[in-house]
Amino acid sequence: MRTLFFTLCSILLLFACGSDELPEPAKTKPNYFPDAFGSRWVYRNADGSEWVREVTESNDSQDKDYLTFAYNPSNAETEIDFLNPTFFSVKQNQILFDVGEQIDRYIQTNLLTSVKDEFEGLEVNVTLEPITYPDLLFLQIPLISNSQWNVLNVEVNGNISLQNLTLLNFPFEVHFMVDSVVISEETIETPVGMFETTFQIKYNTKILQTLLSNEVSIIREQTIWFVPYVGIVKIEDEHGISELIEYKLQ
Secondary structure, three states: OHHHHHHHHHHHHHHHHHHOOOOOOOOOOOOOOOOOOOOEEEEEOOOOOEEEEEEEEEEOOOOOOEEEEEEEOOOOOOOOOOOOOOEEEEOOOEEEEEOHHHHHHHHHHHHHHHHHHHOOOOOEEEEEOOOOOOOEEEEEOOOOOOOEEEEEEEEEEEEEEEOOOHHHEEEEEEEEEEEEEEEEEEEEEEOOEEEEEEEEEEEEEEEEEEEOOEEEEEEEEEEEEEEOOOEEEEEEEOOEEEEEEEEEOO
């Protein structure tokens, strides 16, 4: 009986000691495409200048749940860059960018400017036919080497009017097409460290503009290096190479 008593006491003492120990908090990874408020990435361009992208706030526009990117310095309003959107959305197997704002800006600036140059001194106005812009499919998850997908395909139609006269009304069409391909999966060394799993993805953008029977084609190539759970660590385009030099994930 004495032995049994001491055995029960030992068991109770063991459980009592264990109850004071707090379990270690579970370590969680950020999302495949990090989207927590306050997450930020700092990049350095080829000329030494730096810019910051940060997740700042949500925006429930057009009945869609978007998150917001803020840039410092802000993006140039005259240049169209679909890979630097204001609004984005993270789905289970897709990363979507809202680029309607950039398309509208292109129509109202680039197209309108070229027409004003052609008809200097005349009042020029742009009217767009109603359209709902689809989201740009930035990433199709899972990423696999040599996989391809259609990123964006949207056609915008409208009219250019001169002096607000019906007889001086000219139709125009702008076709935006973007496709992508995962070139490779590789190890990459950057200013912020070595990343073993890095996907190199090329985006090809073509803008076909038709006005007054004249057709203008604009071609742009952009390549990014994307690290799951970290984000974009390197960008290459006609301006050169931008590299990630600092980041913070909330």
